[in-house]
Amino acid sequence: MTQTTIPSGDNSLLPSTQMRPVGRLERVVGPDNYRILVGLFKTPASIIGFSLIVFFILIAAFAPVLAPPKATGDPYQIPRDGFSADPKPPGTEWVRNAPPLPFWWKAITGRDEWVHIMGTSAGQYDIYYGMIWGTRTAFRTGLVVTFVTLIIGVVIGSVAAYYGGAVDNIIMRIVDVFLILPGILAALILAAVLTPRIGKSLIPTMTALIAFGWMGYSRIVRGDILSVKERDYILAAHVIGVKNYRILFRHIIPNAIFPTLVLASLAIGDVVLSFAALSFLGIGTEIGYADWGQILSFARNYITSLNTYWYILVFPGMTLVLFVLGWNLLGDALRDVLDPRMRGKI
């Protein structure tokens, strides 16, 4: 084993090069991407955002404990305490059709009967139950829509960038066309067209959000790939005769996609927001499905007496706001990290 020879003489003027310890995560994702990840958890704001998201993940995970569903039937269907129209205030006792009592309720309050913790909405839907199980709906729709839009966006964007020329031109014009109509209106229209075909469920709205949600990703990916495409190792791959699709999928995309991945994971908040907006307007699930936007839409029928029935607006509204706030706080931190002028500061 040969020892590295140190130049003889006085080296005291050379800066001592102390190596920064490189952790396993940094080795796996690479220094640039590691910087992004670390930056995401540096500021108080981003930590608050992260905590909020963890909080909601816990709610979704423990939904059956927090709000036990009825033994039979779909747990996403909010149980109704009767059918009378006017909302009932928080703390009202659950009279009819009550689901099982959660075990922690008696330990905390010492009471034997289940109450409407956040009151009931029009038609006696329990707001608390809707909030808890609505968290699951939010994550389900958010994750699925984000994942599928991301894949579509990445494939289309990378094909456009890699092949360039006429292919690129045509694809980007198609992207332009999809971008003409404002997102929410376009999704609303497509969902309205799909609903008679598929029936009222999560699917028409999700499909609509996917159909009009991929364009942003394909633009970003296209830009990133255009810059990676010119690197020497791609040229080297061409020289040794690697096939086009293999260069694209094995060499270019893995090196260009990380910022897009992070962006996409933070877009879940936006997706949930758009989804809630559509169900607020009345497109989407059947009435009574545990879904934040729909519970909020009940408030529309009571705008003259919102001062009395404040709870049908404030509880669902704040749930949605906190959820979106969590993602926005993380997103803001990400924007700072991705800003090239910040490079080297974290």
Added chain:
Amino acid sequence: MVTYIIRRLLLVPVLLFGVTVLIFGMLQFISPVERTALYVRDIPKNDKQIAGIIRKYGFDKPLHIQYWRWLTGTKDPVTGDRNGGILFGDFGYSRTASEPVAQLIKNRFPNTLDLTIWAVGPVILVGIWLGVQAAVHHNGIVDQLARMFSIVGTSFPTFVVGLLLLMLFYATLQWMEPGRLSNDFSREVTSDAFKHYTSLLTFDALLNGRFDIFWDAFKHMLMPILTLSYISWATFLRVTRGSMLETLRMEYVTTARAKGLPERDVIYKHARPNAMLPVVTLAGFSIVNLLGGVVITETVFNYPGIGSAAARAAVNLDVVTTLGFALFNGFILIVSNLAVDVLYGFVDPRVRLS
């Protein structure tokens, strides 16, 4: 500049073609039998009749022929009357509004335009002002507050803000109400004594010399304007602040300071105009979006613009009306985007030269 405009104009037919194909594509989700139901008002008596209607409207023809028919309509061989054809303004008959879609749009669009005109000022100018203040007091209290506002502000969904405003100003304080006009005035506005010069309600009221009607109509727009401003301030603040900070670091700003110009002039005469370039684009987009009808805001406040009409048609699964609105929106957005781009070419020489 001329080549820039020509290049931009050449894109318009491409986009128009794209939008019509996209919307025609959405129409294909409905089977021919269901589509006949969109065209007839009485219930067909038997399958033969349905088949006749399908043949008459050409739903059994290849797609490109259907598309052409949908664009230009069909001419009746005997009377020479044109039947359908979106290029001729026949968007179909709205089942939910019981009138032709084109008529519905004609009734609703002035309200959206009216709202846009009054909302543009507060939506854009206040946001820009906030952004400039935040940048000038970089990292100061104003800046921190502004940043906090822009994050928390964007987290409030439009419909939550709208409902909270309704809770405060309508249900509790009873200062304003949703809708377009108080009942007493609505009757007066439809009477013959009230002349419709522009069909924009607030301007017509002024031209008729009716300040009470003007004030009433304006009061009904206050909550939508507040909502719209609130959501866009966060964006304008962020963009203006970022661009302004960048400009303030430029060397010509240092020069201006070094030669002893008062800080006021440095900020407002030297830095701000150049920092406005990205903001102009954003302003263009937001005006274009306002014109396209703000679906959620109009729906929450029951404001009779094209946004709420489109939402209502969609919720009632009235496909013809919904697609009609989509087409109209597409046309408006393409044309106004063109206008914004051309104006931007005038503002920023780099755009037209690239």
